[in-house]
Amino acid sequence: MSDKPRVLVARKTFPDIVERLRAHFEVETNEGEESWPQEELIRRLQGKQGVYVAGTEKIDAPLLKACPELKAVCTMAVGYNNIDVPACTLRGVLVSNAPDVLTETTADFGFALMMAAARRLAESEHCLRSGEWKQWSVTMFAGSDIHGATLGILGMGRIGQAIARRGRLGFGMNVLYHNRSRLAPEQEAPLAARWVEKDELLRQADHLVIVVPYSPSSHHMVGARELSLMKPSATLTNIARGGVVDDAALAEALAANRIAAAGLDVFEGEPAVHPGLLAVRNVVLTPHIASASIPTRRAMSNLAVDNLIAALTGGTPPTALNPEVLSARRH
Numbered sequence: 001m002s003d004k005p006r007v008l009v010a011r012k013t014f015p016d017i018v019e020r021l022r023a024h025f026e027v028e029t030n031e032g033e034e035s036w037p038q039e040e041l042i043r044r045l046q047g048k049q050g051v052y053v054a055g056t057e058k059i060d061a062p063l064l065k066a067c068p069e070l071k072a073v074c075t076m077a078v079g080y081n082n083i084d085v086p087a088c089t090l091r092g093v094l095v096s097n098a099p100d101v102l103t104e105t106t107a108d109f110g111f112a113l114m115m116a117a118a119r120r121l122a123e124s125e126h127c128l129r130s131g132e133w134k135q136w137s138v139t140m141f142a143g144s145d146i147h148g149a150t151l152g153i154l155g156m157g158r159i160g161q162a163i164a165r166r167g168r169l170g171f172g173m174n175v176l177y178h179n180r181s182r183l184a185p186e187q188e189a190p191l192a193a194r195w196v197e198k199d200e201l202l203r204q205a206d207h208l209v210i211v212v213p214y215s216p217s218s219h220h221m222v223g224a225r226e227l228s229l230m231k232p233s234a235t236l237t238n239i240a241r242g243g244v245v246d247d248a249a250l251a252e253a254l255a256a257n258r259i260a261a262a263g264l265d266v267f268e269g270e271p272a273v274h275p276g277l278l279a280v281r282n283v284v285l286t287p288h289i290a291s292a293s294i295p296t297r298r299a300m301s302n303l304a305v306d307n308l309i310a311a312l313t314g315g316t317p318p319t320a321l322n323p324e325v326l327s328a329r330r331h
């Protein structure tokens with residue numbers, strides 16, 4: 001056996017990107033399309049110093065305890081709610097994520113979902129495909145406008161701002177946002193974006209787009225109470241994480257037409273989807289694909305690999321979440 005460090009690629013990715021790892025490490029890969037069960041992940045991590053994961057692998061304290069040789073956990077996702085970063089830091093395990101490279105692609109998709117919900121794309125297509133379309137009518141699948149409407153963004157990080165740019169500069173939307181911290185005036189000005197309290201955002205938005213990271217404090221940030229504040233003509237789009245929206249409450253609100261429509265790319269407990277959401281027509285459902293363009297998925301994977309190589313060869317990982325681990329290692 002060679003004395004190269006050993007790494008595990010826990011989710012299938014592009015072969016040429018795995019080859020980059022082989023230049024430095026002994027590499028074991030997951031060639032299947034599915035993630036491994038937790039026990040299998042732990043078993044395969046034995047003797048490995050690094051792991052490449054996606055948003056689907058749970059890296060928690062029991063796993064870290066069971067894999068004492070692990071030194072680096074690099075995810076190709078920007079979201080890292082599947083990784084217990086403080087537990088990794090305690091054990092001296094470097095963690096990185098993949099920000100920036102997916103911002104524009106994800107914003108494109110969020111905008112597309114919002115438009116699809118507002119203009120009733122999915123339900124009208126289902127009607128046509130199922131042979132239900134018998135004749136044209138004036139009000140058939142009449143939805144709401146995007147241009148000139150009020151865009152409400154919950155979570156004004158990089159992706160939120162990229163959606164705001166599309167809304168303001170491309171569609172003349174009035175941009176409101178709610179975020180823990182306000183943008184600097186020079187960031188707000190080109191978007192004519194205005195910070196408002198969360199309830200105000202819910203009351204005023206014609207189209208609400210949710211882009212906050214998942215954490216215990218954002219769990220069910222939009223539930224029955226929040227939905228009851230929204231306009232009956234409003235749409236809700238969630239490209240953040242399942243769990244930020246209470247899916248059961250949303251399904252009820254959609255069924256009762258308390259809001260007009262929703263566009264959802266993420267779900268509580270995905271890949272399972274709340275049966276109430278599958279039962280209503282006024283929702284567009286996609287399987288967590290907001291960042292899924294080939295160039296962007298390649299860029300995300302390459303960034304995870306850049307981080308893994310740097311973390312295990314004495315370099316500086318470009319997007320480390322706990323870089324203090326490396327300084328501690330060097331002293």
Ligand code: DGY
Pocket residue numbers: 054055076077078079080102291
């Ligand atoms: C991300 O990068 O966080 C996307 O949601 C894919 O997991």
